[in-house]
Every structure is written in C-alpha cells, then in structure tokens.
Amino acid sequence: MQNRRSFLATIGTIAAGAVVSNPLKAAVLAQGKLKMVLVGTGIRGNSFWGKRLVDEYGDILEFVALVDSNPGRVKYAAEYIGVGEKCKTYTNFDDMISEQTPDLIMVTTPDATHHQYIVKSLENGVDVLTEKPLTTDEDKCQQILDAERKYKRKVIVGFNYRWSPYNTKIKELLMEGAIGKLVSVDFTWMLNTSHGASYFRRWHGQREWSGTLLIHKSTHHFDLLNWWIDSDPDEVYATGDLEFYGNRPEKSGVNCRNCDEKGTCPFFYDITKSRTEYNLYVKHEQHDGYIRDSCLFRHEINIYDKMNVNVKYANNVHLNYMLTTYSPWEGWRVAFNGTEGRIEAFLDVPYLEQVHVSQEDMHKAEMDQRGNQQLQQKPIILHKLWGEQEIINVGYSRGGHGGGDKRLHDHLFRTPNAEDEYQHLAGTRDGAMSILVGTAARKSIEAGQPIKVGTLTTLIPRAKRLV
Ligand SMILES: NC(=O)c1ccc[n+]([C@@H]2O[C@H](COP(=O)([O-])OP(=O)(O)OC[C@H]3O[C@@H](n4cnc5c(N)ncnc54)[C@H](O)[C@@H]3O)[C@@H](O)[C@H]2O)c1
Known part of the structure; x- marks a missing residue:
C-alpha cells in the first residue's frame, strides 16, 4: 500500500506519463492526512497555498508547520490560515526540519530564495511543491537539478x-x-x-x-x-x-505613506486602506524592514x-x-x-x-x-x-x-x-x-x-x- 511519502513521487511519475492509481486517497485511508509545511507566509503562501488548502482540502491534508523569516508575519499567518493548535511556527527552516517529518514542503518565499528551501527539502528526503519561478538564475537551477537527481525526490512547479x-x-x-x-x-x-x-x-x-x-x-x-x-x-x-x-531622485520618497507628493502623485497607493495588506505587511515591518508600499521611483530599482x-x-x-x-x-x-x-x-x-x-x-x-x-x-x-x-x-x-x-x-x-x-x-x-x-x-x-x-x-x- 502507498504511504503519504510516495505521494509526490507518484505525481512525478504522472508528469512522466505513467498511469498510476490514486496515491493520495490510499494514503489518507491508510495513514491519515498528508503532513504539509509552508515556507513563506506572505500573500501567496497565506491565501492560495495556506487558507485555500485548509478550507478546501482539510479532510485530506494538514499543516504541521509554517516557516517565515518574519516572526510577526508567521504568527499572523497561523491565525489567518486557521492551521490549528498542533501546527508549529518557525523563523528558521533548519529548526523546523530537525523537529518535523513532513510529507510535502510548499515553497512560497521570494523567488531568489526558492532554491535554498528546495535543495534542503530534497536533502532531507522530502518532496517539494514550489511556486513559480523555479529559481532566478542558471547556477541555482543547476543546484536544484542536481539535488533532485541525487536525493531521488520530486519537485513540482505550480504553473497555474x-x-x-x-x-x-x-x-x-x-x-x-x-x-x-x-x-x-x-x-x-x-x-x-x-x-x-x-x-x-x-x-x-x-x-x-x-x-x-x-x-x-x-x-x-x-x-x-x-x-x-x-x-x-x-x-x-x-x-x-x-x-x-526607477531612478528619478526628484520624485523619490521612501514610501507612499510618508511621501510629500502623495497629494499629487498618480501612483499614490494608500496601504492603510487595505486591511489585508496592512495586517500582513505594515504590522510586521519592524522585524525586517520589508516595506510593501515603497516608492516606484527609488534608486534601488x-x-x-x-x-x-x-x-x-x-x-x-x-x-x-x-x-x-x-x-x-x-x-x-x-x-x-x-x-x-x-x-x-x-x-x-x-x-x-x-x-x-x-x-x-x-x-x-x-x-x-x-x-x-x-x-x-x-x-x-x-x-x-x-x-x-x-x-x-x-x-x-x-x-x-x-x-x-x-x-x-x-x-x-x-x-x-x-x-x-x-x-x-x-x-x-x-x-x-x-x-x-x-x-x-x-x-x-x-x-x-x-x-x-x-x-x-x-x-x-x-x-x-x-x-
Ligand atoms: N503563481 C502565481 O500566480 C503567483 C502569484 C503571486 C506570487 N507568486 C509567487 O509566490 C512567491 C511569494 O510571493 P508573495 O507575493 O507572496 O511575496 P510576499 O513578499 O508577500 O511573501 C514572501 C514571504 O517570504 C518571507 N521571506 C522573505 N525572505 C525569506 C527567507 N529568506 N526565508 C524565509 N522566508 C522569507 C517574507 O517575510 C514574506 O512573508 C513568489 O515566489 C512569487 O513569485 C506566484
């Protein structure tokens, strides 16, 4: 009988064209729910891969851990997604993987960090679902290809x-x-x-x-x-x-909220008016300085x-x-x-x-x-x-x-x-x-x-x- 761990591996063979029986159904009947970890509890992680999965597929899967480098946001996510008391929150992936034995790790961090979590998950024998893009350059891409081959686990890319x-x-x-x-x-x-x-x-x-x-x-x-x-x-x-x-110093403020030109700039965006974005981003800025309403004309672009x-x-x-x-x-x-x-x-x-x-x-x-x-x-x-x-x-x-x-x-x-x-x-x-x-x-x-x-x-x- 299939176990939960083989779920993604079997999906990998579906991708390769093989015909298989329904592994998840067998797994659920045999061993309980698919144990998932979500890494990256921003807007995409919380809504599409978090709350939607709990609301729509809560009978067959459960989150055992959430990971995000922002301690405020990961706690907020636990509440927003409705993961339940048994689900632990972490700010460090290594701490999570030393304590948990998930069946599947979902990666929804910023693009340039995907490879770190994909490779670490594969090294630890766990299949991965990642948001697009797979990664951001050819070297990181090669690391992922090599790890998948070496550790014989599977990666699925969520090309919706x-x-x-x-x-x-x-x-x-x-x-x-x-x-x-x-x-x-x-x-x-x-x-x-x-x-x-x-x-x-x-x-x-x-x-x-x-x-x-x-x-x-x-x-x-x-x-x-x-x-x-x-x-x-x-x-x-x-x-x-x-x-x-990008770089227009004459226009550039730090962010929309504090900008002198908010009365005239056609791009003014009032983040305080969006409850979702205020709760998800503004309330946790003090932990990492991630500003969601930065100026469109700042020189870092x-x-x-x-x-x-x-x-x-x-x-x-x-x-x-x-x-x-x-x-x-x-x-x-x-x-x-x-x-x-x-x-x-x-x-x-x-x-x-x-x-x-x-x-x-x-x-x-x-x-x-x-x-x-x-x-x-x-x-x-x-x-x-x-x-x-x-x-x-x-x-x-x-x-x-x-x-x-x-x-x-x-x-x-x-x-x-x-x-x-x-x-x-x-x-x-x-x-x-x-x-x-x-x-x-x-x-x-x-x-x-x-x-x-x-x-x-x-x-x-x-x-x-x-x-
Ligand atoms: N398929 C789609 O249609 C779709 C739509 C939106 C976003 N996405 C993808 O989803 C991913 C997340 O996008 P988002 O809009 O939710 O971004 P976001 O900025 O809202 O969320 C990213 C989260 O990752 C955390 N984070 C940052 N660096 C980290 C690190 N090194 N380790 C752990 N956590 C870290 C941040 O604190 C934040 O909570 C991106 O890869 C993006 O491309 C896909």
Whole structure:
C-alpha cells in the first residue's frame, strides 16, 4: 500500500506519463492526512497555498508547520490560515526540519530564495511543491537539478496559468494540428499602471530578489509558450531597459505613506486602506524592514520595465515576445502561424471585448479564489488558409487566474491519478526551461548578442519537449 511519502513521487511519475492509481486517497485511508509545511507566509503562501488548502482540502491534508523569516508575519499567518493548535511556527527552516517529518514542503518565499528551501527539502528526503519561478538564475537551477537527481525526490512547479480552460483549449488545438505545422508565434503581455506598478513597489523591483520580470513574471509566459510550442528554447536574443519607473531622485520618497507628493502623485497607493495588506505587511515591518508600499521611483530599482525577447526553438519555431509594465489596460494577445492557418487568442483587450472590471481591481479579481465569478465566453479565432474563420468560444471566469488555480489544486490533492492528457503538470525540467529563457534574455541584454540555452545548465534543448 502507498504511504503519504510516495505521494509526490507518484505525481512525478504522472508528469512522466505513467498511469498510476490514486496515491493520495490510499494514503489518507491508510495513514491519515498528508503532513504539509509552508515556507513563506506572505500573500501567496497565506491565501492560495495556506487558507485555500485548509478550507478546501482539510479532510485530506494538514499543516504541521509554517516557516517565515518574519516572526510577526508567521504568527499572523497561523491565525489567518486557521492551521490549528498542533501546527508549529518557525523563523528558521533548519529548526523546523530537525523537529518535523513532513510529507510535502510548499515553497512560497521570494523567488531568489526558492532554491535554498528546495535543495534542503530534497536533502532531507522530502518532496517539494514550489511556486513559480523555479529559481532566478542558471547556477541555482543547476543546484536544484542536481539535488533532485541525487536525493531521488520530486519537485513540482505550480504553473497555474496552464490549467485555465482558455489556455488549455489553445494547447488542444495545437496538439490536434489545427493549423498544420507551427512555424512562428507572436505574444504580447500588457501590465497596467496598477498591477504593473505594484511589482516596482517591493522586492520584485530588485533583480537580486526577482531575477527581473523576465524571470518573475515572464516565467509564466515562457512556460505557456514552451508548453504550447511543445519544444525547448534553443537560442535567445533580447533587448530591455528601465525608463519609466526607477531612478528619478526628484520624485523619490521612501514610501507612499510618508511621501510629500502623495497629494499629487498618480501612483499614490494608500496601504492603510487595505486591511489585508496592512495586517500582513505594515504590522510586521519592524522585524525586517520589508516595506510593501515603497516608492516606484527609488534608486534601488534595477530591473527592466520594457522587454522584447526573440526565441528560436529547437523545432525551428520562431517567437516574438514583448512585456510592457505601464500600459493603460492590462491584457494579452497571442498569434500562432502554421503551415495550414493561424490561431489568434486574447484576453482583456478593451476594444475587442467588454471588460467588466476596473483596471485597478483587475488583478484583485484575478487572485480571488472564491469561485463565484461570472462565467463568460471568450473567443479563440481559428483561421485556416483559404478557409473561413471559425470562432471557438471557451467558458471563462476571471477568479483564481482564469480557473487555473482550482484545477491545479484539485489535480494535485484531490485527483492525482486523473489522466493528464494535456500535460498540465510541470516538474523541474519545465520549470528550468521557462527560467532559462529569462536568464538567457537577461544575459543577451547585457552582452548585446544571442545566447544559447544549452550553454547555461546540463539540460540540452530538444526539438520535442520531454514529458
Ligand atoms: N503563481 C502565481 O500566480 C503567483 C502569484 C503571486 C506570487 N507568486 C509567487 O509566490 C512567491 C511569494 O510571493 P508573495 O507575493 O507572496 O511575496 P510576499 O513578499 O508577500 O511573501 C514572501 C514571504 O517570504 C518571507 N521571506 C522573505 N525572505 C525569506 C527567507 N529568506 N526565508 C524565509 N522566508 C522569507 C517574507 O517575510 C514574506 O512573508 C513568489 O515566489 C512569487 O513569485 C506566484
């Protein structure tokens, strides 16, 4: 009979295509609940991987420990998530792992610290679920790949965007050859002056923490693209710059709350008005100086705010990618050219569809996990060469990242033996390939020349993605 410890290992084999029985169900019946530890009790850890798991899957899993370097925030998290009295809180991972024997460790700390906790968990024989990005550079990536191989445990990367029905429909059309052989892709993602700006208010604005948005944000996009294109990135050429946010000494205050320009700055953000953010961040600032409403124009910002990336895939598909961070509206569009036609898909483009939510509230609505969102139909355009265009409507609700969040959780915890016909589940190879595009792009911007992905780690790009 399976034990709980084999849960993630078995999920790893699902990722590799094997058909297995439901390990979690057997484990729960045999030995009680899956014992989980959450490392990083910020907004993502507390809400999506904390409270949502307790509320929705409390019958099959329990948190035995929470870890965060901020002593105030980790205590607050225990209360907010509702973990129960038996769950211990720690400010040091090593103390936790010397006392606890979890089945699964969930990593939701800032991006540049993921590798430390992933590697330590694997060393201690524990499987890992990590938030995206897998990590922020090629050396840390190699450490993770080596540790997974050496300690024979598994890492799953929580790429939630793959799981939305809209993105899945695109995958299905490409898999069934709806436009023949894929030859090129054009992908543009617009972040607005609310959500886009928010990345520059905190640690994401410093490359030593986030690896730049080419890693922190684009890891989602490069993962979708690698998965849709079904090949590995081979060569990357990129340009990028910081022009809009960042070093403007004449504008820069310490943070919004204390700024002389709060009456006139169009970016003024009053963190004291958000109960969640006030309780989670402001109340615990004294422990570590983590300021959530830092000035968007402070000189520490050293990431790009405009980015263009060209990727040649190992199957010779050519990609054109652009990320902008101060658009008047937030949304995206993608176009796939094939030998037999073209697919166009887009979300939240205001002049193409009715967008019923304000630009300020858009991101909050996307993060909303309550699942009581209005279901809409969103079109994908399939246009065959010499044929009529076909509009394929896909059911869409904004909450939980277009329905991706719930589907990812359900597959991981409720139905791990369900067939994964669209290869949604992602392991270290997929996690690595997505951050290696961003890493190569960063290097290309610095060097002014194309970078070969195969020179960055021991992973060799393949024409057909390994699943
Ligand atoms: N998949 C998604 O859609 C999605 C959405 C949001 C965030 N994320 C990811 O989730 C992770 C957390 O993001 P967030 O927005 O919750 O950030 P956050 O700043 O709100 O939380 C990070 C937490 O980590 C703690 N921390 C900092 N350094 C630490 C260290 N060295 N050791 C232990 N704890 C440490 C902080 O005190 C804080 O509580 C990031 O990797 C981010 O990329 C993913």
